[in-house]
Amino acid sequence: MKKLRISNKRIDDDLLMKKRRAELDKWPTGKEVDFDEAVAYQKSLPDSKIWWKVMTKLREEGRMSVFPRAGTPILEKMIELCQGLRDSGVVLIPVTTDSYTRLGQYEKIEEILKECYRTGKPLLNGYPIINHGVKKTRKLIESIDAAFSPRGGGGEIAIASGMTTWGGGIGFLGFGSYSKNMTIRELVERSQNGMRLVGWYADRGVILCTDLHGWLPSAPFPLSVNIVCLIIEAVTAAEQGQKALYPLVHCMGNMAQDMAWIRLAPRLIREYLDKFGYKDTMIVGVCPSQTPLFPVAMDLGGAFAYLTYISMIGALSKTNAVDLRSIDEGAGVPTREANTMSYRAAKWIFDVVREQKIEIDVKDVATEEKVTETEVRAILDKILELGDGDIVDGTIKAVESGVLDSPWSPNVNVKDKVLGVRDVKGACRYLEFGNLPIPNEIKEFHRQKIAEREKLEGKKADYHTAVRDLWSLSKGKILGIPPYNQ
């Protein structure tokens, strides 16, 4: 096979600067950004506001922080919200933008913002960072002693405001989970054109961190495709100049699998980063994430239990961050009280369990790790074969042929030929393999596990089983034997 490489179309600096200014010109607040001043401002930030440094310190000290979701439109309320988070021990604060910001509907937002300030009500489902601009957002950053990360949007305004994360590679999250018509080629182009920014800042001594999501598994589905995508995201980010990153690991609820994946993801990412020659790109931690469907708004007990489970997994796996939603997740924008309670619960687990540095050896973890590792390597080998050593080219061909695939994607260009169901222990198995290049012995393993469930339920596992399994964590019953309401 030819040397491992990444097709890299690095755009020249002149073109980059023009594109940056053009993007900022889309709304008047863009004028508040001066590129050199932004660099100086970033360099003036204390360590406690620099994301990669905060994560590294947490890990060195054996501590954890919740990495929540937080965004509300009125600035003063947002400051209050974030202060509440900080008081609960959260040192990694997201600034979650609203849905209209993510789609560039700034004029619409301006009108709604006026309403928000007039009525005092949060009419948007996040913080409209572009409309607020740099000056206002710096007020937020400067009021609280924590590191900030823009979620869902924010562009240069986010960096100039003092936020210290920036995505720098091919992002499957947007493609597989949030886009309808984007093709994989368009995703690659967008990523490569737009992401040179992180390298530009790195060249000037500013290290922005990124979290990697992979292709979000929106249903019970083994994490192998996701982990392959984490690796692709990592190497393409490193190629654009990313020096600090960490994976989110989407926990599915089966403890053996969740712990196995938390161990596996950073290990394989490190291996491939090194293989491709990015030895100086740091993996600053691992972050278990609370991803599957959340309990309904009225089920506070379920909400607490779910976030506690994820905190526990993080503590037992000795991670340094945990991506949690508050108990208000099903209800909308969390109140200060809800956040305080939720993250207090998580912090209790961190401070009581994590500190014990438990060496835990759950029986099936090794098996799950081996199975997923075999699948990941098989898919990656196929991708590199398709691309003749070029991972980007291989990725494009893989998505187009279903070698990379995920169930129930909103994107019309995804094959959607795969499906997952849970087995008798709630572990995620492949019901339909689609075109995933999984070795036969592994396929047999999945089939056997599903057969056990079929025996228990007395019926064949099919599409309807997969649908029932969508509610395993939201309804709080991991094994899909009906009825749920008894």
Next chain:
Amino acid sequence: MVGTTKDLGEEWIKGRMPHPETLRFAQGDRAAAHIEQIHKLFKGEAMKRVPTVITGTVGMDAHVIGTKVLSRALRDAGFKVVELGMQVTPEEFISVAQETKADAILMSSLYGMAELDLKGFNEKRMEAGLGDVILYIGGNLVIGRTDPKEVEKKFKALGFDRVYPPETDTDAGIEDLKKDLKAKGKM
């Protein structure tokens, strides 16, 4: 010489005979309808009408699993489904409903902004002549913990016939739809 009515029908279906003899004296529209009825009878088609339903997630919302699961359940139940997926504008729902002469629109929304998205929707759909179309909406329709009855009132005021909370069983929704369609004589 003309054979049996059955032979007549077959020849006619195969396009080898313009009009059955018997209909020579039928008049205008009635003739056309009559011909269609007989046509269908000979082809063995059911007389039952298959309703058309449009599904999709409204506004900027990118959630799609609920609407996909619902669409498949509707198809399995025998409906003709026009599946629009995510991020469907209210205007698109209206124009597709006009094009397909849809009987019902089943909207999903999970990101809490449905009220904003559907401002003025009822007036627009009335103007477009879709006053008779059945409208359902389901999901996380508001931001915050609100009494489901309040949410129902709010969306009925926006023109919806039925409003469903999250985790509604698709079968229940489909039963309601059949009831409502039968009441309008569309099924």
